[in-house]
Amino acid sequence: MTSTDITGRSAIVTGASRGFGRAIAIALSKAGAQVTGVARDPAPLAELAAELGGSFTPAAADAADPVVGGRLIDERQPTVLVLNAGAAPLSRPLQRHTWRTFSRNWEVDVQHAFGWVREALLAPLPPGSVVVAMSSGAALRGSPLSGGYAGAKATIRFLAGYAAAESARAGLGIRFISVLPQLTPATQLGAAAVAAYAARQGTDVPSYLAAAGPTLTAEQVGSAITELITDPGHDQDAYLLTAVGLKSLP
Numbered sequence: 001m002t003s004t005d006i007t008g009r010s011a012i013v014t015g016a017s018r019g020f021g022r023a024i025a026i027a028l029s030k031a032g033a034q035v036t037g038v039a040r041d042p043a044p045l046a047e048l049a050a051e052l053g054g055s056f057t058p059a060a061a062d063a064a065d066p067v068v069g070g071r072l073i074d075e076r077q078p079t080v081l082v083l084n085a086g087a088a089p090l091s092r093p094l095q096r097h098t099w100r101t102f103s104r105n106w107e108v109d110v111q112h113a114f115g116w117v118r119e120a121l122l123a124p125l126p127p128g129s130v131v132v133a134m135s136s137g138a139a140l141r142g143s144p145l146s147g148g149y150a151g152a153k154a155t156i157r158f159l160a161g162y163a164a165a166e167s168a169r170a171g172l173g174i175r176f177i178s179v180l181p182q183l184t185p186a187t188q189l190g191a192a193a194v195a196a197y198a199a200r201q202g203t204d205v206p207s208y209l210a211a212a213g214p215t216l217t218a219e220q221v222g223s224a225i226t227e228l229i230t231d232p233g234h235d236q237d238a239y240l241l242t243a244v245g246l247k248s249l250p
């Protein structure tokens with residue numbers, strides 16, 4: 001199947017100021033999209049705007065705020081949404097969590113994905129649109145030092161699947177896809193988790209990473225998400241993403 005040209009298409013990336021989201025914004029911008037990047041801290045967004053020029057518009061906002069998704073979808077008329085924003089979980093064993101810390105990724109990651117997915121279905125986005133929601137490999141195996149993180153990310157995978165079914169039922173022609181990246185120290189969030197899991201195993205970070213195999217980079221995430229968006233042949237609801245590439249999940 002031929003790839004879709006996204007030149008000039010409006011894309012919104014949440015959590016675009018660093019880590020995976022920044023790499024995704026750069027990759028989509030290089031592929032020709034007009035990218036709106038959402039994060040709370042305006043300073044790194046402004047730096048990215050200076051780097052990418054006219055193809056990137058910063059939007060400093062809390063992506064989990066129920067008003068923000070609706071407003072930005074109305075204003076920017078996107079045909080690509082990458083729901084990547086996520087809170088860094090507190091790296092502690094279960095008994096050292098409170099309900100507030102345990103539920104953090106539900107309040108941020110899940111609430112944000114739910115709100116934006118709902119707005120995408122209700123708008124609805126135009127046929128041919130793509131919504132990518134960032135889940136995690138932790139959704140498959142759990143993450144015992146990250147409170148409710150793994151369950152929240154599993155719910156994001158379910159959400160994208162439910163939305164794909166609603167899109168098909170209503171003939172909307174919108175692809176909803178969840179992506180489950182492997183743990184990587186390439187980002188702030190990932191580096192903290194890798195350090196915690198290495199310490200739990202009584203080893204150092206280099207030894208932990210050596211045992212885990214090839215490391216996923218943020219640039220690989222940017223390329224893989226762009227590939228999912230531009231290749232309509234990627235028609236499954238969920239993909240695992242490792243340093244080896246994308247693999248569809250049953």
Ligand SMILES: NC(=O)c1ccc[n+]([C@@H]2O[C@H](COP(=O)([O-])OP(=O)(O)OC[C@H]3O[C@@H](n4cnc5c(N)ncnc54)[C@H](OP(=O)(O)O)[C@@H]3O)[C@@H](O)[C@H]2O)c1
Nearest residue numbers: 015017018019020039040041063086136183184187189190
């Ligand atoms: N790194 C990994 O190993 C890994 C593996 C699997 C899945 N993931 C998932 O991939 C996504 C990106 O993670 P990352 O590793 O790139 O994390 P990161 O380096 O900590 O970056 C997180 C991004 O999300 C933004 N953000 C956080 N809360 C936000 C909110 N309420 N509203 C708007 N923006 C918000 C941050 O900017 P502000 O703080 O300025 O808002 C930042 O741009 C997350 O959903 C994460 O769970 C990561």
